[in-house]
Amino acid sequence: MNWTDERVEKLKRLWAEGLSASQIAAQLGGVSRNAVIGKVHRLNLPGRAKSGGGTAPARTPKRPAPTPRPSGFAARVPTRANARPAGGAILKEEGQIGLIQEVRAVTSSNVVIPISRRLGLTELTERTCKWPIGDPMSDEFHFCGCESLDSSPYCSYHAKLAYQPVSERRKAER
């Protein structure tokens, strides 16, 4: 496999998005992660930021937690965000990001339960992650809803998964 302009361009894009060398190699195909790293250096692309003598940031954004709540609360605070949209819903227009980013429920004990980022289809905008979570036939079904990357339908975490072959996603999900 040779480094065509196309492949180099892809390499640059994925590296800039923060994918690891092995992930990029898997997506490009036909090259090892060493080849990717070597190429990155030859291209004088910025290495992974990390001061000191160390290397390897290896940071993977945590998947949005299923919002643990103190005992004594209802199993789930009902919100429209959790409701399964009926029929063919259409994405909202831009301009309502502020409304959905901080969906919260305040209980009588004054405890604020952040339940944002578990958005239904109709709550998605161009700036929210559209990674589906759960069984679409279940009321639990929702979308990630994190803030999405520029020019990506997904947040940083799910953008990485999206680039993986299906077989590789399993490993990342464990």
Add this chain to the structure above:
DNA sequence: CCCTGATTCGC
């Protein structure tokens, strides 16, 4: 051990 990126060096 799994992973990460960095570096070296024969090709």
Add this chain to the structure above:
DNA sequence: GCGAATCAGG
């Protein structure tokens, strides 16, 4: 220029 081998760290 390329990338396997190796190194060093988390």
